[in-house]
Amino acid sequence: MGDTYAGKRRGRQREADRNDARLFQAAREVFAEHGWDAPVSEIARRAGIGMGSLYRRYPSKELLVQRMRIAGMEQLVAQARTALAEEPDPWAALVRFFRDALADQGTGGPLLPLVGGRLPATDEVLTAAEQLRAALDALVDGAHWAGVLRADFTSADIPLLLEHLTPRIPVTGERATALHLRYLDLALAGLRTPDPGQPTALHGTAPQWAELRDLWNAPES
Amino acid sequence: MGDTYAGKRRGRQREADRNDARLFQAAREVFAEHGWDAPVSEIARRAGIGMGSLYRRYPSKELLVQRMRIAGMEQLVAQARTALAEEPDPWAALVRFFRDALADQGTGGPLLPLVGGRLPATDEVLTAAEQLRAALDALVDGAHWAGVLRADFTSADIPLLLEHLTPRIPVTGERATALHLRYLDLALAGLRTPDPGQPTALHGTAPQWAELRDLWNAPES
DNA sequence: ACCTATCGGAGCGGAGCACTCCGCTCAAAA
DNA sequence: TTTTGAGCGGAGTGCTCCGCTCCGATAGGT
Numbered sequence: 001m002g003d004t005y006a007g008k009r010r011g012r013q014r015e016a017d018r019n020d021a022r023l024f025q026a027a028r029e030v031f032a033e034h035g036w037d038a039p040v041s042e043i044a045r046r047a048g049i050g051m052g053s054l055y056r057r058y059p060s061k062e063l064l065v066q067r068m069r070i071a072g073m074e075q076l077v078a079q080a081r082t083a084l085a086e087e088p089d090p091w092a093a094l095v096r097f098f099r100d101a102l103a104d105q106g107t108g109g110p111l112l113p114l115v116g117g118r119l120p121a122t123d124e125v126l127t128a129a130e131q132l133r134a135a136l137d138a139l140v141d142g143a144h145w146a147g148v149l150r151a152d153f154t155s156a157d158i159p160l161l162l163e164h165l166t167p168r169i170p171v172t173g174e175r176a177t178a179l180h181l182r183y184l185d186l187a188l189a190g191l192r193t194p195d196p197g198q199p200t201a202l203h204g205t206a207p208q209w210a211e212l213r214d215l216w217n218a219p220e221s
Numbered sequence: 222m223g224d225t226y227a228g229k230r231r232g233r234q235r236e237a238d239r240n241d242a243r244l245f246q247a248a249r250e251v252f253a254e255h256g257w258d259a260p261v262s263e264i265a266r267r268a269g270i271g272m273g274s275l276y277r278r279y280p281s282k283e284l285l286v287q288r289m290r291i292a293g294m295e296q297l298v299a300q301a302r303t304a305l306a307e308e309p310d311p312w313a314a315l316v317r318f319f320r321d322a323l324a325d326q327g328t329g330g331p332l333l334p335l336v337g338g339r340l341p342a343t344d345e346v347l348t349a350a351e352q353l354r355a356a357l358d359a360l361v362d363g364a365h366w367a368g369v370l371r372a373d374f375t376s377a378d379i380p381l382l383l384e385h386l387t388p389r390i391p392v393t394g395e396r397a398t399a400l401h402l403r404y405l406d407l408a409l410a411g412l413r414t415p416d417p418g419q420p421t422a423l424h425g426t427a428p429q430w431a432e433l434r435d436l437w438n439a440p441e442s
Numbered sequence: 443a444c445c446t447a448t449c450g451g452a453g454c455g456g457a458g459c460a461c462t463c464c465g466c467t468c469a470a471a472a
Numbered sequence: 473t474t475t476t477g478a479g480c481g482g483a484g485t486g487c488t489c490c491g492c493t494c495c496g497a498t499a500g501g502t
Contacts, residue, residue, distance in 0.1 A: 050481030186411030271450030
């Protein structure tokens with residue numbers, strides 16, 4: 001986001017800024033499509049810059065991925081806050097959040113903070129995860145308070161549900177997003193508080209944030 | 222399945238049969254975990270056999286994968302027929318089928334006929350796909366006829382929905398299955414015919430079987 | 443005891459990747 | 473205009489990993 005006041009940089013520095021933005025977007029897309037196995041050269045190619053420029057900004061692939069997953073978590077936080085701020089109804093806010101998150105994924109963000117439990121947790125990652133937890137808790141607590149969200153669905157379910165709704169399929173672009181939203185529609189119906197007639201608890205035990213942490217980060221070395 | 226009357230083969234042939242079964246199971250598990258990128262050597266290792274024996278049965282990785290995806294489709298067919306035969310209620314049959322399919326995936330089958338649109342369609346694959354279509358049509362038509370399944374959900378939605386419910390997550394075994402079943406519970410609620418008050422059509426256009434075929438098979442060479 | 447079908451796994455060849463290195467570009471200084 | 477050097481692009485390098493082959497070891501049948 002606005003880490004530089006992009007004001008009066010000129011010439012080559014201007015080009016550097018453009019490169020940075022393109023690089024960021026390309027990395028989002030390519031990692032979203034190929035996961036950790038995305039070739040760095042493909043990112044450079046799609047960004048229209050050279051390998052040298054890429055490696056000047058990010059000295060290793062690992063650093064690039066760490067930056068991306070932090071950005072992904074921060075975007076989820078922003079989307080949660082926006083939904084909460086702009087939708088007065090708690091249920092509408094929840095729906096809005098899921099739709100925004102999925103649509104963004106469709107246009108190619110690795111919004112899923114999972115790069116597969118392959119990378120160690122840095123302080124930045126843990127901080128972002130903590131903010132994500134807070135933002136999702138706000139969404140979920142609001143809906144629970146209003147009684148519209150089933151009680152056995154927790155904030156830690158959200159990242160897992162998003163993961164389930166955005167599998168890697170050999171389709172990209174708008175059609176992929178449409179399919180993701182299609183099955184989100186099904187899941188949303190299941191999120192409403194069920195009629196008292198049928199208790200129908202969800203399968204399994206509710207996930208905890210500690211479980212997500214273990215799942216997102218590599219076991220410490 | 223019972224392709225050989227496993228009767229009176231002895232000695233080395235007996236070992237060969239054991240190897241075949243172990244190989245099959247190991248391949249299911251490893252492909253389920255790693256997809257196409259699963260190393261063949263890992264399959265041999267987990268089956269407890271040598272590379273030589275593996276390659277005598279399947280002269281190439283591609284043939285092995287083709288066999289696996291056909292087996293995956295045939296198993297779905299069997300599960301659909303079992304559900305239909307054993308559950309008189311159409312809704313119960315549908316639920317039974319989804320649960321069986323997901324549980325089997327958890328114990329490690331590449332039941333998803335997608336290996337990623339990487340392989341050409343053989344006659345066998347097309348035949349299996351046709352049988353799968355017929356079996357799923359029977360399930361879906363029954364539920365539609367009874368009015369319990371929302372009208373805009375089609376049989377071609379099922380493979381895609383299963384794919385959405387079984388993403389690759391860095392968790393395996395029972396916990397993975399439990400999570401898949403957990404979010405299946407949400408989707409099932411969305412599959413019921415909605416109250417007439419809210420039309421609430423699903424997002425996107427319903428998938429067609431032709432779309433699945435294009436998605437499962439590599440573009441012809 | 444011999445034969446041979448079958449087994450296991452070390453090793454080969456090549457593909458692909460992260461990363462480096464260096465010649466070039468071009469805006470700005472002189 | 474000439475000089476300069478920060479910043480650029482991408483070919484090349486070294487390495488890892490994987491599909492597949494080859495052949496010596498193994499053991500059931502006779």
